[in-house]
Amino acid sequence: MSYPANPRDIQLTAEGQLKHFLSISGLPKSLLTEILDTAESFANMGEQSVKKVPLLRGKTLVNLFFENSTRTRATFELAAKRLSADVLNLDIKTSSTAKGETLMDTLQNMEAMHADLFVVRHADSGAAHFIASQVTPQVAIINAGDGRHAHPTQAMLDMFTIRRHKGDFAGLKVAIVGDILHSRVARSQIRALTTLGVEEVRLVAPNTLLPAGVEDLGVQLYTRMEEGIRDVDVVIMLRLQKERMSGALLPSESEYYRLYGLTNDKLAYAHPDAIVMHPGPINRGVEIESAVADGPRSVILQQVGYGIAIRMAVMSMAVSGQMQERSQIS
Amino acid sequence: MKLSILGGRVLDPAQNLDQILDVHLDQGSILALGEAPAGFQAEQTLDAKGLLVTPGFIDLSCHLREPGPSYKGNILSETRAALAGGFTSVCARPDTQPPVDTPAVVRVVRERAEAVAQARVLPLGALTQGLEGQLLSNMAGLQAAGCVALTNLRLPIQDTLVLRRCMEYASTHDLLLIFYPEDFSLAAGGCAHEGAMASQLGLQGIPETAETLALAQQLLLIEQTGIRAHFSQLSTARSVELIAAARKRGLPVTADVAISHLIYTDRELEDFDSNFHLQPPLRSEKDRLALLQGLVDGHLSAVTSGHLPHERAAKMAPFSASEPGISSLESLLPWMLQLVNAGYLSEQQFVASLTSGPAGILSQKLGSLEPGQPADLTLFDPQQSWTLNASSCYSAGYNTPSWGQTLQGRVLATLVAGEVRYRLDL
Structure with a gap:
């Protein structure tokens, strides 16, 4: 078994086109911008009466979800259908004892179905890299x-x-607030923000929720919310899982809310035009006050809508990268 | 059997020897170096011109997988791999199935090792029953059956009173204990060095303190109970400092490092290659350099293979779900030579860490070419290039980052008790 030497190699074709989308790491700014521009072209389709383009007609997408998710899976499914692809949803329950053998067996079965695209969610870090390095x-x-x-x-x-x-x-200050330690969203956001060249990325959390050595990623660390969001243009709140209390990471929900919950009082420290984001699903009264979540500066619902356009962009680009590579091999 | 090894460069740190000399063997022992004694008539000769001739390598920590599931290897495959890697003696870990916690299992291992007649097998016994960390094993019985030391490996003895009693009972019988220091709670669920790389990859970290906290606790109990103890596979700079300080205070402790931790760091994890999923985890460059310096300064006195062969499926999983361990017996020599060529270690230090160093730790009459010693020798060509692949590898475990790569430095012959047990092409 051998993996490619560089994660960039595995995601891109020799010409630098996207062929897998595994992580933001290793992708150049130009490619991230291309994804955003492509998504822009799909963004208004939802409001049109015919919501389909034939870009992926005849292609099969398999949603391979080893971890529960309704929202994310639904947006991938909708995105694929708007690109005219056939969609197969598989929810695979993994037992803790079965481990990698099951994953390999599942993949081999999937390969036999000649799918063109796998959308993968898995509880293990590196699972998507592993699958990309092992499948056809x-x-x-x-x-x-x-x-x-x-x-x-x-x-x-x-x-x-x-x-x-x-x-x-350029020139933006962005604060990411909450459980950075357990958040895959935060890790990808940090990479994307620094690659796209914002002025400052701040992480705001108690020390128990900050991963070791995270400052090496080019971020500023804050443990006090008021200082962390002072004058920022974007506040990104993260979801706090209830089980964090039992893991001795936090004393109580109420103390967390008092110190890190986003209320209108705290939001007053941010730039007057600051927007509030959250990857969802939100815990009202735990990390965010309803008045903020439903307030004028919240863009949480827009985020959900944009998710479809982004997924359409990424899927169409990756399939086209794969086809390009195949035509060059043959 | 009378055998002469002719014209090789004999490097034996135990005698501070580095010279082109003939070596004469008789009846399984070293008879003489240099001139053959009067009347000695060799029945077999080995031409060792251009080769290094050293005492056979001794490994302090090696998994032979027997008794246990045979798809991971067995005593024949792994002791054959040992010979091909230049090892004439290997300490066999007790975490077999069943574990080596009774004299009967020790006998099974020893009989099997004798039957396959490859490298010598020095069994390590379990320190607690079933390695469960609760009840003392039959230490004196294990010692009588041939265990050279006892260990609980990385498996926790969470009750410190039990740990103290283990040491006190072991001291009654002047047993050597081997510790793999790791705090169970701090390491639980982790699979990578806690630091920027693990954080970036979203892998759960194992902090440096998981090792140093356990090490400090064990050192204090060793001081109290006065046992002989060895620490295996240390991974952090701070651990080397703790060992150095303890030795300075006169504690009878020794320590080793695994070859993997001398050549790799957590930078290798970037692509989630499960071959780098090890226990303890690969740590920072600062730790790697401190471990090398620890060898140079003599605070660490041996390098182990830490050989843990796995079947293919064990590594065919996302990083954290893969089984930890590296198959390293056969690539250890080229890796050590890389360190010598890069100037980190002298040739004397490299050979001592595999011969006189581990022999001293185990108090075994091995690891030297002095006349009268067992004739265990390794002959290798430090220049010869070869490829590690299915046709050259003897171990059942192909789980190494060097798989398919060209390596420099190859064992050409390995002798155990005066007998050529492995020979490539001389």
Whole structure:
């Protein structure tokens, strides 16, 4: 077994076209911009009466979900259908004892179905890389979340949201608040924001929810919310899982809300035009106050809508990269 | 059997020897170096011109997988791999199935090792029953059956009173204990060095303190109980400092490092290659350099293979779900030579860490070419290039980052008790 030497190699064709979408790491700014521009061309389709383009007609997409998700899976399914692809949804329950053998067996079965695109969600970090390095080369792999590692389509829809509301990335200050330690979304957002060239990325969390050595990713660390979001243009709130209390990471929900919950009082520290984002699903009264979530500066619902356009962009680009590569081999 | 090894460069740190000399063997022992004694008539000769002739390598930590599931290897495959890697003696880990916690299992291992007649097998016994960390094993019985040391490996003895009793009972019988220091709670669920790389990849980290906290605790109990103890496969710079300080205070402790931790760091994890999923985890460059310096300074006195062969499926999984371990017996020599060529270690230090170093730790009459010692020798060509692949590899475990790569430095013959047990092309 051998993996490619560089994660960039595995995601891109020799010409630098996208062929898998596994993580933001290793992708150049030009490619991230291309994804955003492509998504822009799909973004208004939802409002049209005919919501379909034939870009992926005759292609088969398999949603391979080893971890439960209704929302993400639904947006991938909708995105694929708008591109005229056939969609197969598989929810695979994994037992903790079965481990990798099951995953390999499943993949081999899937390969036999001649799918063109796998959308994969898995509880283990690196699962999408593993699948991309082991499956038949002409199947495009889209990472829909692997462990704590990456959730690149979510990060790109967040970038899309920021660009729509703020125009340009240069000069922006962005704060990501909450459970960074367990968040694959945060890791992908940090990569995307720094690649796209924002002025400052701040992480705001208690020390128990900040991963070791994360400052090496080019971010500023804050433990006090008021300082962390002072004058920022974008506040991204992360979901807090209830089980964090039992893991001795936090004393209580109420203390967390008091210190890190986004209320209108705290939001007053941010730039007057700051927007509020959240990857969802939100915990009202845990990490965010309803008045903020439903308030005028919240763009949380727009994010969901943009998710379809981003996924259409990424799927069509990856399939075209795969076809390009195949035509060159043959 | 009378055998002469002619014209090789004999490197034996135990005698501070580095010289082109003939070596004469008789009845399984070293008879003489240099001139053959009067009347000695060799029945067999080996031409060792251009080769290094050293005492046979000794490994302090190796998994032979027997008794246990045979798809991971067995005593024949792994002791054959040992010979091909230049090892004439290997300490066999006790976490077999069943574990080596009774004299009966020790006998099974020893009988099997004798039957396959490859490298010598020095069994390590379990420190607690079933390696479960709760009840003392039959230590004296294991010692009598031939265990050279006892260990609980990385498996936790969470009750410190039990740990203390293990040491006290072991000291009654002057047993050597081997510790693989790791705090169970701090390491639980982790699969990579806690630091920027693990954070970036979303892998759960194992902090440095998982090792140093356990090490410090064990050192204090060793001081109290006065046992002989060895620490195996240390991975952090701070651990080397703790060992150095303990030795300075006169504690009877020794330590080793696994070859993997001398050549790789957590940078290798970037592409989620499960071959780099190891226990303890690969750590930072600062740790790697401190471990090398620890060898140079003598705070660490041996290098182990840490050989853990796996079947293909064990590594065919996302990083954290794959089984930890590296198959390393057969690539250890080329890796060590890389360190010598890069100037980190002298040739003397490299050979000592595999011969006189581990022999001293085990208090075994091995690891030297002095006349009268067992005739265990390794002959290797430090220049010869070869490829590690299915046709050259003897181990059942192909789980190594060097798989398919061209390596420099190859064992050409390995002798155990005066007998050529492995020979490539001389």
